Amino acid sequence: MSIPDPPSADRLSAASKRPSGPGSTFNSSATTPAATYAALRGSKDALPAARAAGEELNKALGGVVDQVTRENALALGRAVRYAAEQGHTLFADLGGGIPIQRSDSWGLPDLYAVASGVQPGLRWLLVDSDELAILYGRALVGRNPDVHVEWEDLRQPAKVLHLLDLHLGVKQKIVCVLGAVLHFMTDRQAATLVSALYEHLVPGSLIFATHVTRTGLPPEMAERGKEVYERLNGVEIHLRTEEEITAMAGPFEIKPPGVVRTIDFMPPQEGPAPEEAPHFLMWMAERLPDETGAQPPAERSV
Numbered sequence: 001m002s003i004p005d006p007p008s009a010d011r012l013s014a015a016s017k018r019p020s021g022p023g024s025t026f027n028s029s030a031t032t033p034a035a036t037y038a039a040l041r042g043s044k045d046a047l048p049a050a051r052a053a054g055e056e057l058n059k060a061l062g063g064v065v066d067q068v069t070r071e072n073a074l075a076l077g078r079a080v081r082y083a084a085e086q087g088h089t090l091f092a093d094l095g096g097g098i099p100i101q102r103s104d105s106w107g108l109p110d111l112y113a114v115a116s117g118v119q120p121g122l123r124w125l126l127v128d129s130d131e132l133a134i135l136y137g138r139a140l141v142g143r144n145p146d147v148h149v150e151w152e153d154l155r156q157p158a159k160v161l162h163l164l165d166l167h168l169g170v171k172q173k174i175v176c177v178l179g180a181v182l183h184f185m186t187d188r189q190a191a192t193l194v195s196a197l198y199e200h201l202v203p204g205s206l207i208f209a210t211h212v213t214r215t216g217l218p219p220e221m222a223e224r225g226k227e228v229y230e231r232l233n234g235v236e237i238h239l240r241t242e243e244e245i246t247a248m249a250g251p252f253e254i255k256p257p258g259v260v261r262t263i264d265f266m267p268p269q270e271g272p273a274p275e276e277a278p279h280f281l282m283w284m285a286e287r288l289p290d291e292t293g294a295q296p297p298a299e300r301s302v
């Protein structure tokens with residue numbers, strides 16, 4: 001599919017009649033992680049509350065948030081391109097967020113557009129618990145039978161697994177993208193999701209995860225960022241250390257390049273990125289066959 005036209009008012013209205021999440025939580029005067037993130041990427045349809053949140057976050061953190069968002073989008077784009085080049089055709093973008101439409105303010109397209117540019121005919125499932133993400137996603141997708149946009153809460157893994165089976169097929173190799181979403185979950189919720197995926201996915205399946213980190217951040221900056229983000233978005237965010245983020249891969253085998261800054265994940269150019277570059281942390285992990293015996297996380301080198 002080529003990148004679709006932005007949704008018209010008619011398509012948005014039609015999409016709004018399709019079922020999304022239980023009840024209506026949409027409130028245009030408040031923002032959400034999905035809306036704030038889309039505003040940071042420069043979505044032209046961002047609501048004023050989301051734009052204001054992005055600006056306030058950048059102000060509080062000296063512009064770092066824009067840079068981190070860009071690096072996250074770049075790194076995830078490199079990840080799905082890599083997976084598509086390896087022949088993967090089934091993708092689940094879990095906590096996929098609001099589609100940007102064509103490209104963001106840095107010229108970076110949505111992940112679906114990146115992967116389908118490499119591997120035509122792939123199947124894509126976007127799951128999110130944000131109503132606006134579902135509304136936009138469904139309006140953009142239109143009648144494309146290869147792309148599915150579903151409301152679900154990742155804290156209900158059994159329901160997510162059902163969606164994988166329904167839209168991507170049973171016992172298929174799947175690439176799961178967990179972009180900047182695990183940090184909205186407690187340790188227990190994230191571990192439950194990851195181990196459910198491990199039990200469900202067949203060997204050769206991949207997970208890519210990006211995660212906000214406190215490692216490398218001055219503590220007062222980390223705390224200020226957390227406080228401002230939570231106040232503006234009305235959610236709890238978990239700033240984890242590199243060690244904690246590494247452990248979140250659970251039984252999956254972390255593959256090269258290991259747990260790295262997004263800026264260092266399959267960088268297009270040789271040469272080290274600046275030490276002080278702001279970043280999320282990122283890993284790519286594979287579901288190995290059971291008999292291979294993945295090392296427990298504590299023994300794995302970072």
Ligand SMILES: C[S@@+](CC[C@H](N)C(=O)[O-])C[C@H]1O[C@@H](n2cnc3c(N)ncnc32)[C@H](O)[C@@H]1O
Nearest residue numbers: 034037095096097128129130153154179180181
């Ligand atoms: C910061 S955005 C990242 C969007 C996209 N994954 C990316 O990295 O470009 C986080 C997304 O995760 C979604 N999210 C957070 N908690 C979730 C949950 N429990 N279930 C499903 N989606 C969730 C939010 O609604 C939002 O769209």
